[in-house]
Amino acid sequence: MSQTVKAYGTKGADKPLQELDIKRREPNDEDVHIEITYCGVCHSDIHTARNEWHNSTYPVVPGHEIIGRVREVGSKVSRFKVGDLVGVGCMVDSCQECNPCKQDLEQFCEKGCTFTYNSPDPHLGGQTYGGYSTHVVVKEEFVLKVPENIDEKGAAPLLCAGITTWSPLSHWKVGKGDKVGVVGLGGLGHMGIKFASALGAHVVMITRSPDKAGDAHSLGADEVLLSTDEKAMQAQANSFDFILNTIPVGHEMDPYISLLKIDATMVLVGAVEPLKPFHGGNIIMGRKRIAGSLIGGIAETQEMLDFCGEHNIVSDIELIKMQDINEAYERVVASDVKYRFVIDMQSLKD
Amino acid sequence: MSQTVKAYGTKGADKPLQELDIKRREPNDEDVHIEITYCGVCHSDIHTARNEWHNSTYPVVPGHEIIGRVREVGSKVSRFKVGDLVGVGCMVDSCQECNPCKQDLEQFCEKGCTFTYNSPDPHLGGQTYGGYSTHVVVKEEFVLKVPENIDEKGAAPLLCAGITTWSPLSHWKVGKGDKVGVVGLGGLGHMGIKFASALGAHVVMITRSPDKAGDAHSLGADEVLLSTDEKAMQAQANSFDFILNTIPVGHEMDPYISLLKIDATMVLVGAVEPLKPFHGGNIIMGRKRIAGSLIGGIAETQEMLDFCGEHNIVSDIELIKMQDINEAYERVVASDVKYRFVIDMQSLKD
Numbered sequence: 204m205s206q207t208v209k210a211y212g213t214k215g216a217d218k219p220l221q222e223l224d225i226k227r228r229e230p231n232d233e234d235v236h237i238e239i240t241y242c243g244v245c246h247s248d249i250h251t252a253r254n255e256w257h258n259s260t261y262p263v264v265p266g267h268e269i270i271g272r273v274r275e276v277g278s279k280v281s282r283f284k285v286g287d288l289v290g291v292g293c294m295v296d297s298c299q300e301c302n303p304c305k306q307d308l309e310q311f312c313e314k315g316c317t318f319t320y321n322s323p324d325p326h327l328g329g330q331t332y333g334g335y336s337t338h339v340v341v342k343e344e345f346v347l348k349v350p351e352n353i354d355e356k357g358a359a360p361l362l363c364a365g366i367t368t369w370s371p372l373s374h375w376k377v378g379k380g381d382k383v384g385v386v387g388l389g390g391l392g393h394m395g396i397k398f399a400s401a402l403g404a405h406v407v408m409i410t411r412s413p414d415k416a417g418d419a420h421s422l423g424a425d426e427v428l429l430s431t432d433e434k435a436m437q438a439q440a441n442s443f444d445f446i447l448n449t450i451p452v453g454h455e456m457d458p459y460i461s462l463l464k465i466d467a468t469m470v471l472v473g474a475v476e477p478l479k480p481f482h483g484g485n486i487i488m489g490r491k492r493i494a495g496s497l498i499g500g501i502a503e504t505q506e507m508l509d510f511c512g513e514h515n516i517v518s519d520i521e522l523i524k525m526q527d528i529n530e531a532y533e534r535v536v537a538s539d540v541k542y543r544f545v546i547d548m549q550s551l552k553d
Numbered sequence: 554m555s556q557t558v559k560a561y562g563t564k565g566a567d568k569p570l571q572e573l574d575i576k577r578r579e580p581n582d583e584d585v586h587i588e589i590t591y592c593g594v595c596h597s598d599i600h601t602a603r604n605e606w607h608n609s610t611y612p613v614v615p616g617h618e619i620i621g622r623v624r625e626v627g628s629k630v631s632r633f634k635v636g637d638l639v640g641v642g643c644m645v646d647s648c649q650e651c652n653p654c655k656q657d658l659e660q661f662c663e664k665g666c667t668f669t670y671n672s673p674d675p676h677l678g679g680q681t682y683g684g685y686s687t688h689v690v691v692k693e694e695f696v697l698k699v700p701e702n703i704d705e706k707g708a709a710p711l712l713c714a715g716i717t718t719w720s721p722l723s724h725w726k727v728g729k730g731d732k733v734g735v736v737g738l739g740g741l742g743h744m745g746i747k748f749a750s751a752l753g754a755h756v757v758m759i760t761r762s763p764d765k766a767g768d769a770h771s772l773g774a775d776e777v778l779l780s781t782d783e784k785a786m787q788a789q790a791n792s793f794d795f796i797l798n799t800i801p802v803g804h805e806m807d808p809y810i811s812l813l814k815i816d817a818t819m820v821l822v823g824a825v826e827p828l829k830p831f832h833g834g835n836i837i838m839g840r841k842r843i844a845g846s847l848i849g850g851i852a853e854t855q856e857m858l859d860f861c862g863e864h865n866i867v868s869d870i871e872l873i874k875m876q877d878i879n880e881a882y883e884r885v886v887a888s889d890v891k892y893r894f895v896i897d898m899q900s901l902k903d
Contacts, residue, residue, distance in 0.1 A: 303815060311815050311839055453830070465653055465661050474833035483803070483824035486845030489661055493843045495836030
């Protein structure tokens with residue numbers, strides 16, 4: 204049993220995104236049927252649309268920063284009712300039985316979680332379709348409550364950029380009194396600054412670009428450190444309790460490792476590719492740590508959204524129409540967005 | 554005030570080690586004067602003798618795995634008496650005032666600890682001279698008690714190879730029920746296996762060399778995993794709680810990272826040089842960690858020696874005369890030693 208809805212997607216790596224009809228399952232007892240109002244544009248959407256990770260099955264309908272209103276709930280759904288403001292992030296299902304799932308780490312489900320798009324669809328076959336669409340049907344456990352007091356449009360990127368930066372800050376217990384570096388000022392980095400600042404840390408934006416200083420301060424950074432300024436980098440050597448590294452490509456890590464205190468950690472959240480070699484001595488001296496982090500579990504995502512409600516935190520966004528998506532992709536690739544595009548899904552419904 | 558004692562050292566990077574007369578300070582109130590009985594041969598000795606780390610000041614007298622008997626104590630020395638069996642490791646002094654020193658992490662002293670050899674000597678000027686010598690004078694705080702029940706000769710390597718492998722196992726709380734990998738079977742690796750096994754872990758020796766399996770089992774490994782066997786590596790993917798990586802040179806890390814469980818750590822203790830690039834996605838998936846570790850603090854070294862006394866743990870060694878040191882260096886470089894050379898210092902006294 205399925206319904207046909209409007210979406211935007213691509214039929215091949217070299218083809219532009221265009222309007223498509225896709226099928227969504229009829230909601231079952233445990234499902235929430237959501238009318239999508241906004242959807243953020245993540246760089247992963249582009250990697251997948253263009254098959255840059257060599258795992259795309261076409262057509263691809265991207266979008267995993269979904270905000271919407273509940274239109275319908277299955278008979279067993281207890282946490283949501285029609286009209287609720289809700290979100291859906293990068294995952295729509297997981298086995299919920301393995302150790303990682305039981306520890307609220309669905310992103311590391313041993314059987315592989317079902318991603319919001321480009322994952323095998325256990326209901327309709329084929330692959331899952333993401334949030335560049337008018338509607339989506341999602342199992343209750345993977346639907347998040349979005350606080351009504353925060354801006355709906357700006358809330359969309361919280362579902363990926365938000366949780367990706369929140370999770371490591373929360374997991375490594377960043378808080379008051381900590382000196383925290385955020386490397387890279389893009390969709391992820393700007394959320395990292397907002398969160399670390401709201402958590403009470405002394406936040407240092409670390410960037411190659413002097414022209415990002417103004418924005419960094421507006422977003423909550425206490426200092427800006429130019430990674431190209433060797434003297435400034437040297438002056439802050441061994442002084443950071445934690446570094447959130449959002450650089451999305453392979454890069455030299457030694458300069459950032461040198462900034463860490465004894466026993467301090469740098470977490471990589473962006474560079475899903477080979478890194479440049481670093482010097483073993485740089486982590487051996489000072490017992491330093493390099494770690495990774497991938498989005499976050501569902502419970503942790505809810506915790507992040509609740510925190511955003513309390514602290515009135517959303518992403519800085521630029522609202523676009525669905526029809527402008529191909530141009531937006533070019534601008535994301537050129538790092539020309541402050542700091543996240545969000546699609547107004549009304550434009551697809553009109 | 555100084556005394557002249559016999560030592561073995563080198564006057565240049567390309568010169569063999571030979572007998573030298575060196576000066577030791579007359580012990581002051583806080584000093585312990587030690588008659589050296591045995592000294593281990595560490596690969597660092599060779600790097601320094603040959604100026605391979607580009608920081609050697611000649612003459613270099615290596616040796617930081619020192620065992621001896623107390624010959625004389627200063628008037629303020631309270632923990633040692635004449636005749637005690639004692640050890641000296643890689644450090645002979647530190648500021649003892651900075652934060653790392655106050656936290657028993659003298660190896661990370663902010664002012665720089667005084668290493669046992671090739672460090673500026675605050676007492677006599679010039680540089681410190683290590684344990685390839687008949688006597689040494691060391692500040693009480695940097696002298697370790699060696700349990701009388703363990704073999705003196707085998708105890709020497711505990712002062713560097715021992716603490717280097719003990720410290721990360723202790724810091725990351727390796728114990729019963731943990732699956733621990735030890736990568737590399739040399740001076741460090743063979744101690745790692747002994748310690749991890751004595752701590753109750755399930756120990757897997759990870760090596761490229763099938764011919765090391767017999768020794769690994771004798772040393773306490775429960776399993777041997779050939780890193781060249783892709784199927785075997787795949788079968789153990791995501792299953793290790795902790796990996797102690799003793800490889801002394803830059804190497805591919807991805808195969809070992811793949812073995813780690815979610816949130817598990819691989820600690821590097823050997824590769825004080827540039828590592829090969831690893832894939833960011835490999836630590837991002839599973840929130841894995843790579844960390845470094847450098848020898849250990851003085852309190853931790855004492856804890857390790859006490860543990861060795863309780864569990865009767867020493868290094869497997871090959872005893873040599875001081876005069877055989879140049880040949881021994883060639884064999885260390887060729888990895889032809891099981892598992893540590895120890896110099897019988899009587900040979901220098903005869």
